[in-house]
Amino acid sequence: MAISLKVNGATRSVDAEPDTPLLYVLRNDLELNGAKYGCGLTQCGACTVLVNGAARRSCVTPVGSIEGNEVTTLEGLGTLDKPHPLQKAFIDEQAAQCGYCASGMIMAAADLLNRNPQPQEADVRAALADNLCRCGTHNRIIRAVLRAARQNGRI
């Protein structure tokens, strides 16, 4: 059935069952790469997006439940040419090894900066506690979030 969604500021209509996890609609129907499949169980955070500015695990969010809400993915934050302060900070800090977790990390950090624009390091660690990184890039990610905060990385 047709479902109307507001994603990254644009209204989009997709033909999917309402119980379809938002993740697959974003990736396959809207061809957005940001949100990633990692576990499908809300355990790893790779699929994190913002719904009305708050972090949400898209792997278990039924697409039918968020009709009329504002969804923001990594692509909605900024672009290669005009990156969001968080994206720029992640690039400047080279805060990736494989980079698969990066989108979820950035979206969880965006949620943090919306709530707390001047976080301390402990706040960043706590906010990203449920986002897993397997390569051991954590310290760079923490530095990137703190750098973005200094540059007022609110959205």
Next chain:
Amino acid sequence: MDAPRLTRRDFTAALGGIVLSFSLVPKVVFGQDPARLPGSLQTNRTLDAWLRINADGSVTVFTGKVELGQGIVTALAQIAAEELEVPLSRVTMISGDTGRTPNEGQTAGSQSIEQSGTALRMAGAEVRALLIDLAAKKLGAAADTLKVTDGVINAPDGRKVGYGELTAEADLKREATAKARPKPAAQHKIVGKSAPRIDIPAKMTGGAAFVQDLRLPGMVHGRVVRPPRYGARLDSFDEARVKAMPGVIAVVRDGSFLGVVARREEQAINARLVLIEFAKWSGGSELPDPAKMYEQLMSLRSEDRVIGEKDAPVPVGAKVLEATYHRPYQAHAAIAPSCAVAELKDGKLTVWTHSQGVFPLRATIARALGLQPRDIRCIHAEGPGCYGHNGADDAAFDAAMLARAVNGRPVRLQWMRDDEFKWEPYGPAMTMKVKGAVAGGRVVGWTFDVWSQSHNMRPGDPDGINLMGSWYLADAKRPGPARHAAQPNGAGDRNAITLYDFPRQRTTHHLIMENPVRTSALRTLGAYANVFAIESFMDELAAAAGIDPVAFRLAHIKDERERAVIEAVAKAAAWKPGEKGDGRRGRGIGYARYKTVATYIAVIAEVEVNRTAGIVKVPRIWTSADAGQIINPDGLTNQIEGGVIQSMSWTLHEHVRFDRNGILSEDWMNYPILTMPDVPKVETVLINRPNERALGAGEAAQGPTAAAIANAFAAATGRRIRELPLTPERVKAALA
């Protein structure tokens, strides 16, 4: 020249690509062996296999090594740009494609800079010299008066010719001679600098960066169903029910291989669940009893080899110590399960894969499916970091199986989280027994025995088909046998031979020939556990001798570079000779030279022990590393610090849970890893040696980090834990 000699016995999967590529070595007249060329030029001998100069002056670089999140593609681009004197922005990298790139076997073992980097350095220098010669003819100037800047060759009188203008004349379809001299380190402008990673901007902005992001026209979605335990047979399942589900295009069953293809991804996921619900399985193999796992593994048939021996009498009256260490099965646990896209069109199979070795994978898929390698093309596309042989190759095979069922349509096959956790080949459980003797403050006797299953069950084996899905086909294929690998690389015995200057030592590798739990290559192979054991025992011997652990190590090392990293880390951490823990806090050191021939690295860890909860925290870690000539300092730091943190996760948290009926670790709840709040501060001191060979570094930190943490725990508490990981149960038991 001697051609490399490899006996079947010494064959390892890590060398598979090299063996496979011998047939590509051109036959030389007079029946002589061709000249030995450096790095991977030896097996991919023409210049145009590596480099192409384009008419617009840009350069295309081909490498058989692939990006795994270790930054290798950027580092290789730096090397090529440096030798060719072109800006990094004008280099395009093509990596890991059986249709286009050199065959460099697996991207594994921290060997890419040494193999591919060496080839690109030599080929780059030769192509630059060749272009300068062409320009000299064109300009009527002597070659040695010409200077290259940013891909333009300049004569002293101001005339110039760009690389792009020479492409028509430049014949790179010739065998490399490796006679051109690469630039001396003092002239390097790109190598040695922290060039930003080529792949990172796309990954931070939602660009298509991973195989998961590939969307081909008409692409459909696949899932597979695995048995409840190793080796079980599929007796029946409800095909009709699944075929009637929305979107289902094909149900694929071949023996006990079961999969489904659907129009939409969530439809494939739902169909998989129904397949699982109604499938009936029988048989399968029992796993070891976890409570007696190490004894059971050591009782299995093993092939034993003494790999190092130096004889001297043990003085009378020496103090003798013995200890046994264990490391459990540990998972690669990539942040996402494996994925592949496959398409079968007009009899040609194309597979996009995050395999570490597209050539060995192609050869093995061909054998598994009865196809000719020339009818298969495997193209690397990045996946989540793999840290060794995980499910990537198996997923590629599964995707090929599903693609055959929907002829012409590309299939994207994504393993689910439990597929990866339960079916990936783990890093093997290992036991290390060490016996040492000290007299007069010196180690005077050393015996080291290591027991392990195979660490090399990758595709590319000549006698088996190491693709898991193929073992379940009606015409079931068999995996290859466990094999010894020659030192110094080794496998389960990697880093088992101590580098310390002991007058007497004997090292034996007991290769377990059976595979009760599926295993293969996990970052460092056996080095993680062997270094953990050697370096733990060095601290035990130091304590027996009453000598500070740092001083005790230095007393057994002559080599200046080895000493330098230990001295540098002790300085960075402000190590105080004879420093003592206070029951709760303490520090420890670990040292190794990876593979005994690659990066030198020393690590100091500080731990804080919560004695009642049994929890070990590691607030700080210091490292010092000498990787020879540094290509990209920031990239090297990233690899080393990542290795430190991953190893800390292995050491404190990680072990695969199972019972006799099957694997129990199926997601992050029952395979927990280190998380953000517990990540230590890491300080790294790099020792650059621009005039020395660049050494493999990507895996160097794992073993020393484990030892440093275990030694710090012992320093803090006076108790030693010899079985990994340092779980709260073991900590409490040790402190009881």
